[in-house]
Amino acid sequence: MTTDVLRAPRPMARPLRRISDKSGLDTAAGHVLMVLLSILCLFPVYWMLASSLRPANAMFETSLWPTSMSLDNYRQALEAIPIGRMLVNTLVFSVVSTAFQLLTGLLAAFAFARWTFALDKLVYSAVALTWLVPFQVVMIPNYLLIAQMGLLDSIVALILPNLVSALAILLLAQAMRSFPREVIEAARMDGARNWRILWEVMVPNLRGTIASLAILIFISTWNEYFWPLLLSRTAENSVIQIGIQMFMTAEGNQWGPLMAASTLASLPVLVIYVVLQRQVVQSFMKSGIR
Amino acid sequence: MADLTLSNLKKSYDGKPVLHGVDITIPDGHFVVIVGPSGCGKSTLLRMIAGLEEVTSGTISIGETVMNDIEPADRGCAMVFQNYALYPHMTVRQNIAYPLRIAKLPRAERDSKVEAVAKILNLTEYLDRRPAQLSGGQRQRVAMGRAMVREPDVFLFDEPLSNLDALLRVQMRIEIKKLHRRLKATSVFVTHDQVEAMTLADTLIVMNAGRVEQIGSPAEVYRKPASVFVAGFMGAPAMNLFPAAIGAGGALVIDAPTGGVGIGRTSLAEGTPVTVGVRPENLLLSETAGAGLPATVDFVEELGGSRVAYCTLGDREIAATLPPGDQQLEGRPVWLTLPPEALHLYDRITGQRIDVPVHAARSSIPSAFAPSM
Amino acid sequence: MALAAQAPTRRRRMTQSRWAPWLYLSPALILLVVWIYWPLVDALRLSFYQWNMLPNSPQIYVGWNNYTRIFALPKFWQSLRNTGIYIFGILPLAVLIPLAIAIYTHDLPERSRNIYRAIIFVPMIIAPVVAAAVWRWLLDPGYGLVNQMLQGIGFKPVKFLSDPNTAIWTVILITGWKLIGFSTLILSAANANINPSLVEAARMDGASKWEIIRDIRLPLLSSTALFLVVMTILLGAQWSFTYINVLTGGGPLGSTSNIYYLLWDFGFSTMSVGWGSAAAVILFLGFGAVAFVLFRLIDRYTFHDN
Ligand SMILES: Nc1ncnc2c1ncn2[C@@H]1O[C@H](COP(=O)(O)OP(=O)(O)O)[C@@H](O)[C@H]1O
Ligand SMILES: [Mg+2]
Numbered sequence: 001m002t003t004d005v006l007r008a009p010r011p012m013a014r015p016l017r018r019i020s021d022k023s024g025l026d027t028a029a030g031h032v033l034m035v036l037l038s039i040l041c042l043f044p045v046y047w048m049l050a051s052s053l054r055p056a057n058a059m060f061e062t063s064l065w066p067t068s069m070s071l072d073n074y075r076q077a078l079e080a081i082p083i084g085r086m087l088v089n090t091l092v093f094s095v096v097s098t099a100f101q102l103l104t105g106l107l108a109a110f111a112f113a114r115w116t117f118a119l120d121k122l123v124y125s126a127v128a129l130t131w132l133v134p135f136q137v138v139m140i141p142n143y144l145l146i147a148q149m150g151l152l153d154s155i156v157a158l159i160l161p162n163l164v165s166a167l168a169i170l171l172l173a174q175a176m177r178s179f180p181r182e183v184i185e186a187a188r189m190d191g192a193r194n195w196r197i198l199w200e201v202m203v204p205n206l207r208g209t210i211a212s213l214a215i216l217i218f219i220s221t222w223n224e225y226f227w228p229l230l231l232s233r234t235a236e237n238s239v240i241q242i243g244i245q246m247f248m249t250a251e252g253n254q255w256g257p258l259m260a261a262s263t264l265a266s267l268p269v270l271v272i273y274v275v276l277q278r279q280v281v282q283s284f285m286k287s288g289i290r
Numbered sequence: 291m292a293d294l295t296l297s298n299l300k301k302s303y304d305g306k307p308v309l310h311g312v313d314i315t316i317p318d319g320h321f322v323v324i325v326g327p328s329g330c331g332k333s334t335l336l337r338m339i340a341g342l343e344e345v346t347s348g349t350i351s352i353g354e355t356v357m358n359d360i361e362p363a364d365r366g367c368a369m370v371f372q373n374y375a376l377y378p379h380m381t382v383r384q385n386i387a388y389p390l391r392i393a394k395l396p397r398a399e400r401d402s403k404v405e406a407v408a409k410i411l412n413l414t415e416y417l418d419r420r421p422a423q424l425s426g427g428q429r430q431r432v433a434m435g436r437a438m439v440r441e442p443d444v445f446l447f448d449e450p451l452s453n454l455d456a457l458l459r460v461q462m463r464i465e466i467k468k469l470h471r472r473l474k475a476t477s478v479f480v481t482h483d484q485v486e487a488m489t490l491a492d493t494l495i496v497m498n499a500g501r502v503e504q505i506g507s508p509a510e511v512y513r514k515p516a517s518v519f520v521a522g523f524m525g526a527p528a529m530n531l532f533p534a535a536i537g538a539g540g541a542l543v544i545d546a547p548t549g550g551v552g553i554g555r556t557s558l559a560e561g562t563p564v565t566v567g568v569r570p571e572n573l574l575l576s577e578t579a580g581a582g583l584p585a586t587v588d589f590v591e592e593l594g595g596s597r598v599a600y601c602t603l604g605d606r607e608i609a610a611t612l613p614p615g616d617q618q619l620e621g622r623p624v625w626l627t628l629p630p631e632a633l634h635l636y637d638r639i640t641g642q643r644i645d646v647p648v649h650a651a652r653s654s655i656p657s658a659f660a661p662s663m
Numbered sequence: 664m665a666l667a668a669q670a671p672t673r674r675r676r677m678t679q680s681r682w683a684p685w686l687y688l689s690p691a692l693i694l695l696v697v698w699i700y701w702p703l704v705d706a707l708r709l710s711f712y713q714w715n716m717l718p719n720s721p722q723i724y725v726g727w728n729n730y731t732r733i734f735a736l737p738k739f740w741q742s743l744r745n746t747g748i749y750i751f752g753i754l755p756l757a758v759l760i761p762l763a764i765a766i767y768t769h770d771l772p773e774r775s776r777n778i779y780r781a782i783i784f785v786p787m788i789i790a791p792v793v794a795a796a797v798w799r800w801l802l803d804p805g806y807g808l809v810n811q812m813l814q815g816i817g818f819k820p821v822k823f824l825s826d827p828n829t830a831i832w833t834v835i836l837i838t839g840w841k842l843i844g845f846s847t848l849i850l851s852a853a854n855a856n857i858n859p860s861l862v863e864a865a866r867m868d869g870a871s872k873w874e875i876i877r878d879i880r881l882p883l884l885s886s887t888a889l890f891l892v893v894m895t896i897l898l899g900a901q902w903s904f905t906y907i908n909v910l911t912g913g914g915p916l917g918s919t920s921n922i923y924y925l926l927w928d929f930g931f932s933t934m935s936v937g938w939g940s941a942a943a944v945i946l947f948l949g950f951g952a953v954a955f956v957l958f959r960l961i962d963r964y965t966f967h968d969n
Contacts (some may be wrong), residue, residue, distance in 0.1 A: 030768040031775065037764065038782040041844045045785055047808065048797045060806040062815075108691035111684040123688065130699045132954055134901055136926045137943040140709065140936055141702035144716070164694035182375035185342050190389035190436070191363035194683060204379040223790035225905050230931060241792040245909055248796060255800050262793040269788050281784050285849055341677070355674070364674040 048266070052259035059256055073256035074264070080257060081235050081243045083264055089155055090239040091268075094221040097162040101217050102210060105168030110198045112169075113176035114184070124173070131166035135226060143230055153233035162221060168213055171286070175209040176202060212283030215276065219269055240265040292318050292353050292366065292443035292476050294339065299348035301334055301500075308334050309500045311348065316478065316493070321470050323479045325487035326497035327523065332480040335497075336446050339478065340369050352443060363392075368437035369446040373453060374429045376421040376436070382408075383417040386435045407435045410469070427458045434466075438473070445470075445477040451486065463489060484524055488512070496520045514634075518641040521567045521634055527598050527609045530573070533638060534566040542566065542633070542648060546583050546604055554630035554648040563638035570598060572632035573610040575624050582627035587619040601626065703947070709940035716934050729941035739942075741917050742925040746900045748831060749838070749921050753899040756839025757846050758891045765850035766880055776851075783844030791841070791905035798837045799824070799910055824910050827918040834906045834919050841902070846891055853887040854880060889964060893957045897950070922946055 054061065055070040077083060111117075112124055142161055151157040179202065187201045203210070225241045232238040235246065244265055247258040273280050294316040301309040309331045316322050324332050337343040339350055341362030350357045357365050368389075376385050383404055390400045408414045411431045421429055430450060437445060447466075451459045467490055470477055481487055487494055488508045496503045496511060496519075504516035515521035521529045534544045534553075542554040544566060558564070576582060585601040585608065597612045599619055603626065610626065612619075630648040637644055710729055714722040733739050771779075786794065801807050802823040810820040823833040857880060865875050900921045907913055913920035913928060920928070926946060930939030 027771065030771050033764060034768055034771065034775075034779040034783075037844065037847070038779055040840070041783045041786050044794070044797045044801060044840070045789060047801060048793070051800065060811075062808055062811050104691040104694060107687045111687035114687075115684040117681070117684045120684070123692070126700075127691070127695065130695050132897070132950075133699055133703065134923065134946065134950060136901075136904075136923045137947045137950075138699055138702035138706060139927070140930050140939050140943065141705035142698060143930075144705075144936075145697075145702070147718070161698040164691050164698070166695070169691055180373065180375065182371040182373055183377060185337075185340075185362075186369070186371060186375040186436070187377070187388075188342065188362045189340060189367070189369050190440070191361075191392040192388075194687075196392070201377060205377075219788055223788075223792075225790070225792050225908075229908070241790055244790075244792045244796055248799065248909060253799075253803070255803075255806070258796055259800065262796045266789060266793050269790070273785070273788055277781050280788065281780065281848065284784070284787060284845065285852060359677045361675045361677050 045266075048259050048262050051255065052263045054256065056256055073260035076254070077247075077257035077260040077264070080254075081246060081261070083240065083243060083261060085236055086238055086240045086243045087264065087268075089237065090222060090241070090265075092155055093158050093162075093224075093239055094218050096159050097221045098214050098217045100159075100163040101165045101168045102214060104164045105172045105213070106198065106203065106210075108169045109172035109176050110194075110202065112173040113179070113202075114194065114197070127166050127169050129166075131170065139226075139230060146231065152231060153237045154231075155237060157231050158228055158239070161227065162224075165217065168217065171213055172206070172209065175206050179205060212279055212286065215272065215280055216283045219272070219280070222269055294444055294476055294478070295349075295351045296335075296339070297349050297351075299335070299338065299345065299350065301331070301338060301343065301346045307500060309338075309346075312502055314495060314502065314505065316476055318476055319474045321467075321477045321479065321490060321492045322495060323481060323487045323491035323493070324495045324497055325481055325484060325524075326503075328482050330497045331500040332482075332497055333448055336369075336448050336478060336480050339365075339444070340367050340446050341365050342369075363389075366443035367446055368440050368442035368444075369448065370430075370433045370437050370450045372449040374421070374433040376429060376432055378421055381418050381420055382413060382424070382432050382435075385421070385432055386439050389436065389440045403439050404435075407439045410438070410472075411435050426454050427462060430454060430462060431465075434469070438469075443476060445475050447477065447479040449481050450479075452481070452483065459486075466490065484526065488524075496523065498523070514643065514645075515567075516643050518565055518567070518636045521636065525569060527570050527611070529567045529569050529634070530608045531565055531567045531636075532606055532608075534564050536560055536562040536564060541651065542635075548584065551583060552651040553628050554633060554651050556635070556648050557646050558635075558644065564644065565636040565638050565641075566628075567634035567636065568628050568632055570609040571611040572629060573608070574627040574629065575599060575601075575610045575612060576627065577622065577624055579623075580625060582625040585624055585626050587622050587624055590619050599624075706940045706943045706947075709936050710944045712937050712940075714936040716936050725937065729937040730945070733938060733941055733945065738917055738920070739925065742920045742922050745831060745919065746921040746923075749835060749903050750896050750899045752832065752835035753838055753842070753895055753902070754892065756836070757842045757895045757899070758888055761843055761846035761850050761891075762884065762888055764847050765854050766876055766884075769851065769854050769880075780848060780851075783847060785844070786841045787845040789841070791902075792909060794837060794841060795906050795909040798833075798840075798906075802833065825915055827915045830911050830915060831919045834903055834910065837906050837910075838899070838903045849891065850884060850887060853884050857883050885964070886961075889961060893961060896957060897954055 050064070050066050051059070052073050053069045053071070054066045055068055055072055058066065058068060061067065108127070112120065146152060146157045146160070149157075151160070183201065184197055187197045192200065223241065224239070225245075228239045228242050229245070232242045235243065240261075244258065244261050247254060247261055294314075296312050296314045299309060299312040300307065312335060314322075324335065326332050334343060338345055339357075341357065341360065345358045352366060377388065380388065386404045386407055387400050390403060395403075404417070405414070408417055411434060413428070413431055413435060416424060416428060416432075421432065424432065430453075433450070450466075451462050454462060463486060466479075479486075479490055481490075491508050493505060494508050494511045495505050496516075498519045504511055504520045506514075506516075511520060511524055515524060515529070518531060522531055532544060534542055535550075536556065536558045537543045537550070537552065538560055540556045540558050540560070541552045542556055542564070543550045543552050545551070553566075574582065583603055585603040587599050587601050588607070589600045590612075591598040591600070594614070596614060599610045599612055601608050601610060601624060608626065630650050633648045635644040635646065635648065636642065709722075711724060711726060712722045713725045713729070714720065768776075768779075789797075801809050804810055804820050804822050804825070809823075814820055821829065824830050861879055861883070862875055865879050870878060901923055903921060904923050904927070907919050907921065907924045908927070911919040913924050922942075923946070926939060926942045929935055929942050
């Protein structure tokens with residue numbers, strides 16, 4: 001018999017409670033928590049900025065707001081290392097790496113999304129696996145390869161291993177796979193060959209993904225430290241991260257110029273962040289944990 | 291000339307056969323509808339014609355040319371997809387013009403063609419919108435426009451109307467039919483909707499499980515379904531089908547609660563296992579005791595223009611169409627008559643139609659004679 | 664009809680699609696082979712040799728020597744232990760605290776949430792070197808703000824980076840500082856993604872606030888949290904590399920060195936290619952094994968809320 005769980009008498013009459021409002025206390029505590037976290041996250045950055053603007057004689061003051069401001073630290077930093085040159089190097093490094101990772105990523109992702117071919121799953125896994133290989137594991141052979149090519153201490157050497165990234169390939173392949181197959185087939189029926197389908201149908205529709213990936217790669221490359229550290233010999237051929245490091249290994253700490261150089265190194269990324277805050281956060285949240 | 295000929299066309303995915311040898315010839319200018327339940331291979335067939343799926347074996351030819359490994363774009367086919375497959379980043383104008391742009395037509399010619407097509411499809415005022423800014427029906431028309439502008443020999447439609455709401459679907463159905471009268475291009479239209487199939491087709495092809503079950507005009511398919519499958523698939527409410535036996539002298543016998551009942555006479559040999567079919571609208575239902583087989587009305591479905599009574603006859607359910615009215619029938623005993631001339635006979639083993647006439651039974655068979663089924 | 668008949672078209676055969684995918688893949692594949700797969704093989708080869716990286720000095724085959732020597736090295740075991748400390752030290756900062764914050768703050772109004780979001784994300788985009796520089800300044804034993812404040816309320820200054828007992832925790836905290844906001848955002852997003860009708864259904868069933876957290880939110884957040892845990896285990900020690908390199912150089916007394924730092928130390932401070940490569944192979948195999956197990960765990964314990 002199927003009678004009738006639903007008609008059985010209720011197990012127990014509950015006391016009737018009023019709808020509890022969102023308690024103001026909880027929300028307030030939430031705000032306090034978030035404000036504390038915000039201060040923790042932002043204060044060091046603010047302190048860098050503030051310190052960089054203090055004149056030398058006020059360097060060790062602890063007032064939150066610099067009482068007097070000067071650009072002395074910046075002048076000193078610029079005299080000590082070729083910051084302009086290093087920023088340009090970093091920019092070239094980041095822009096070229098981003099462009100190439102996108103390019104190789106788009107081409108490879110298109111292959112995965114457009115065809116099923118012998119070994120495709122295997123190749124895809126092989127690409128995905130490289131995302132997990134710690135750079136430290138391959139650094140010595142990479143270094144030796146660069147040395148053999150005679151490219152030590154050059155921007156080209158910085159860029160070469162960064163022309164491809166598994167992340168770009170995987171992310172773009174994922175986006176392309178979720179693009180409706182029928183639209184591609186429609187393009188084929190309309191006479192478009194693969195090259196055209198990639199650039200005229202796929203790419204315009206992946207602009208969002210591509211932009212967010214570009215932001216991610218650019219910022220990560222800008223902040224890259226390890227590989228430049230291996231290759232750098234002279235300040236002229238180094239990136240700005242190495243420049244900052246140079247300040248710290250110097251005898252004694254020149255805090256003022258160090259903070260000035262750090263500020264200069266962070267500015268481009270911070271400007272991007274201020275302008276494109278939403279997109280930056282989103283692109284990191286999608287895939288930026290590495 | 292663009293006769294479309296498929297001969298012994300087969301398709302398997304990873305060795306799993308999906309189409310088991312399809313032979314169809316579609317004369318130039320015909321509107322052919324392929325209908326069948328989902329998963330029966332309609333889309334696969336259509337996509338093979340389009341060149342989007344590889345042919346496992348057999349040939350596809352358009353006119354004299356074998357198309358098996360010709361590029362999709364060069365087969366002279368245009369396709370309209372179920373979900374429209376418009377280019378999301380292009381305007382309506384760019385969408386329609388895209389095949390022409392790839393074909394490197396001069397701009398002026400392109401524009402005039404796009405305008406002409408847009409006019410036919412009432413899209414002129416939407417030319418500068420993107421697909422996302424259009425309603426379903428408008429998107430559908432853009433997809434049609436993109437197909438038309440290429441002036442293909444063959445139009446392929448893969449369930450193009452099934453994403454539209456009911457009213458729009460009827461409208462578009464009529465528009466497509468009108469358009470075909472005007473363009474007279476060979477068209478292959480795939481659908482699982484039998485009303486769409488019946489109303490659109492010059493020739494109807496019924497498919498099931500990768501095989502063609504019947505090819506014929508809609509009326510033929512309806513009146514003389516070639517197999518049990520077609521009989522059950524075409525028509526709503528569906529044809530009543532039940533097993534029957536051939537008794538002595540070709541008597542057609544079904545078992546009823548009261549025992550075996552003869553319902554007609556055939557020229558078939560005694561013992562032939564058959565399936566009998568009768569359409570609900572051909573069943574006669576009477577409340578007069580003794581007028582036919584005794585049954586009970588379970589449930590009546592009101593359709594406005596008619597009603598369908600679902601009756602229980604022994605342990606089987608039979609649907610009968612009734613004229614409109616409001617007498618209460620649910621739960622009442624009724625008597626059903628199966629007119630012999632309206633019966634369809636099928637071989638119970640092969641499912642194929644047995645085309646022999648059924649005459650009125652001479653007398654009722656004694657119940658002791660009930661054959662086993 | 665206005666459309667003119669088209670001229671008969673040339674018919675192209677279908678192109679051999681067998682080669683096309685490889686053509687599109689080739690730039691990426693060649694680069695990956697040159698910069699990752701071949702180096703892996705090369706690292707394996709070099710791990711059996713003794714060599715000081717100078718082009719004209721000989722590579723001497725030493726068999727398993729490099730491995731046995733590394734395993735016999737106290738520094739190796741110290742770094743391995745430190746790697747574990749890093750991972751378990753970072754976990755609360757990268758997962759537990761953010762999880763608590765995410766759950767606790769889920770009903771803040773949209774507007775203020777966006778502002779907090781913009782702020783707590785900032786450390787994530789700051790370059791690790793810059794973060795190291797700033798914290799070094801903040802934590803300076805003489806003039807750093809933190810120590811000045813500690814002194815202000817009557818404490819002795821702390822040698823955050825030069826005391827072997829505190830240095831590793833300082834580096835862990837800095838690594839955590841970079842991550843805490845980011846993890847909070849990820850978990851908040853996952854929390855906000857929980858289908859509100861689930862929570863509503865639970866409320867209809869009479870669940871209390873805490874029961875909703877325990878029975879609905881935590882289980883549904885578990886896959887995201889688990890993902891963060893796995894990433895922290897796999898990458899946590901790597902994230903610390905820059906801080907170790909810039910702030911402590913592995914010291915004092917090797918107390919902050921971890922396996923990644925040791926690798927770099929072997930390879931580029933002591934210029935011992937064989938040791939560096941052997942350590943790389945060990946790291947790679949260990950890392951691979953851990954990753955394999957963790958991803959199996961993710962597969963097993965993740966379920967999807969559709
Ligand atoms: N790419 C494919 N790989 C494997 N099987 C497929 C593929 N496409 C379709 N099928 C199978 O072929 C059969 C026919 O599919 P389809 O032609 O789409 O049916 P219909 O359009 O009639 O609904 C189905 O059983 C389907 O599962
Ligand atoms: Mg289909």
